[in-house]
Amino acid sequence: MLKLLAFEFRRISKSIFFWIIAAISFIWPVITAGLYRLILTLDLFSDEIQFVPLSVTQDQRLYYTWIISVAFMTSLPTFVALFTCLHVGRDYTDGIVRNKIIAGHSRAAIYFSYVITQMCAHVVLSLIYILSAFLGLTITGIGVDTNHGEMLARLGVAIVVFLVMSVTFTALSAIFRKRAAPVILCILIAYVSNIAASVFGLYSTPPQAVQDYINIRNTKYELMVRDEMIDEKTVKDYEAAFGKNKLLTFGWQVFYPAYLITPIGFESDYGAGGATSLIGGVSEYPKELNYAQNIFYKDESQFDIWYHTKVFTEIELDPEADPETYEIPDPSEALYKYYMTVDNFKRVDSMHMSFSKLNLIYLGKSLAWIVVIGGWGYLIFRKKNLF
Numbered sequence: 001m002l003k004l005l006a007f008e009f010r011r012i013s014k015s016i017f018f019w020i021i022a023a024i025s026f027i028w029p030v031i032t033a034g035l036y037r038l039i040l041t042l043d044l045f046s047d048e049i050q051f052v053p054l055s056v057t058q059d060q061r062l063y064y065t066w067i068i069s070v071a072f073m074t075s076l077p078t079f080v081a082l083f084t085c086l087h088v089g090r091d092y093t094d095g096i097v098r099n100k101i102i103a104g105h106s107r108a109a110i111y112f113s114y115v116i117t118q119m120c121a122h123v124v125l126s127l128i129y130i131l132s133a134f135l136g137l138t139i140t141g142i143g144v145d146t147n148h149g150e151m152l153a154r155l156g157v158a159i160v161v162f163l164v165m166s167v168t169f170t171a172l173s174a175i176f177r178k179r180a181a182p183v184i185l186c187i188l189i190a191y192v193s194n195i196a197a198s199v200f201g202l203y204s205t206p207p208q209a210v211q212d213y214i215n216i217r218n219t220k221y222e223l224m225v226r227d228e229m230i231d232e233k234t235v236k237d238y239e240a241a242f243g244k245n246k247l248l249t250f251g252w253q254v255f256y257p258a259y260l261i262t263p264i265g266f267e268s269d270y271g272a273g274g275a276t277s278l279i280g281g282v283s284e285y286p287k288e289l290n291y292a293q294n295i296f297y298k299d300e301s302q303f304d305i306w307y308h309t310k311v312f313t314e315i316e317l318d319p320e321a322d323p324e325t326y327e328i329p330d331p332s333e334a335l336y337k338y339y340m341t342v343d344n345f346k347r348v349d350s351m352h353m354s355f356s357k358l359n360l361i362y363l364g365k366s367l368a369w370i371v372v373i374g375g376w377g378y379l380i381f382r383k384k385n386l387f
Contacts, residue, residue: 004105004113012121015087021079025129028075032068033136040142054141061137061145062285069133069151070158070272072126077162077190080122081169085183088114088173107382115170115374122166126159147285150355154270157359160366161263165193167370171377175384193264200259201268203252209291209350210247214239216344217302224338230305242301249298263366269358289353292345302340 012018041051056064091097100110134144146152168189172182221235248256259265266272271286296302345351 001109001113004100004109005117008113008117009120012087012117015083017083017086018121021076021083021125022128024079025072025076025125026132029068029071029129029133030136030139032071033064033133033140033142036064036068037140037142056142058145059284061143062147062151063283064142065134065137065145066151066154066285067271068137069130069155070270071133072129073158073162073267073272074194076122076125076129077165077193078187080125080166081186081190082183083121084118084166084169085173085179085186088118088170089176089179089182092177093179108378111174111378111381112374114174115167115377118170119163119166122163123159126162130155151285153359154355157362157366158266158270158272160363161266164263164366164369164373165189167374167377171373171381174377175380177384194267196264197267200255200262200265203249203255204259204265204269204289205248205252205256205291205294206350207244207248207256209348210244210295212348212350213292213295213299213345214244214247216348217299217340220338220340221305227338229338234305238301238305242299247295247298261365263362263369266362269362270355286355288355289358290351291353292342292348292351295351296340296342296345 037054040056041054043050043052097110101107137144169182169186172185176182218239221230221239224230225232225235269289271284
């Protein structure tokens with residue numbers, strides 16, 4: 001096994017393709033940091049294009065450090081998929097696998113030497129990308145802020161999540177004799193994983209959070225009925241129309257189970273959109289997952305119901321206002337008593353998840369899938385005709 005590992009590491013170190021990917025991993029984060037520097041100093045509101053002195057707040061520095069360094073999750077999968085498929089697949093066409101068997105090496109040693117060395121190679125590429133991002137941020141003057149080291153833990157989790165794809169690419173490359181099939185499959189996985197992460201992330205709300213929201217909301221409504229602010233039938237109609245199934249939606253029923261048991265969804269949960277964040281998205285370093293806002297603005301009942309209350313006669317509400325930004329003018333004491341806001345859920349545990357807990361969840365899921373996928377690949381490889 002040790003001889004095989006040494007042999008594979010030596011082959012990787014001599015691979016031109018590997019060093020090309022390493023160069024991309026070094027250059028691209030620096031270019032990205034330069035683009036951010038350009039955007040931050042470009043004045044588009046004056047009569048002519050001009051540049052202004054760089055001014056970066058601590059929150060911005062934290063965000064840029066995270067979004068540029070973690071972008072290897074979206075930038076590298078296609079490259080490492082090609083590298084793994086071509087590197088491992090070449091052993092079939094060149095007869096290297098057959099020679100290893102003839103030399104007395106077991107199938108387990110051959111297979112896991114591929115898995116271990118590919119994982120190590122991909123970790124190296126990830127570290128090059130991260131360190132280059134720090135370098136790019138430093139030389140462009142934006143600066144680096146790892147949130148007192150807390151960000152390094154998130155980046156470590158990101159690497160482990162990335163290794164799930166590494167093992168997948170290696171397993172597929174080892175079980176197919178021809179190069180074309182694993183290349184196509186692995187590139188598809190690399191592309192689809194980013195899309196899937198975005199889709200799954202839309203349906204990450206825990207069912208307990210929705211249930212707790214409904215309990216608090218209905219308590220408010222019952223208080224309004226008790227104080228004769230609204231009739232009971234109207235409240236019952238809204239509670240039935242905007243129940244748990246309505247707030248979770250059919251999409252949640254389909255995608256949440258997959259989100260729950262797989263590490264797909266990391267990019268969405270961690271705000272790891274990479275360079276795509278240049279054209280939109282959340283522009284802040286996430287401190288925790290907060291489900292309250294997402295649930296609150298899906299529930300149209302808490303806004304519509306005011307048109308059936310006595311409060312409506314006291315305060316003029318704008319029916320065309322955006323509920324996410326609308327502020328009710330001069331609210332009375334009664335309104336404070338009955339009206340719900342996102343702040344009502346600050347102390348509801350199910351509405352929040354810390355990243356320290358989320359790190360452990362993603363580590364557990366990723367390690368489990370590494371074992372499952374790696375084991376599945378070995379079960380096929382050990383029975384495969386290698387001659």
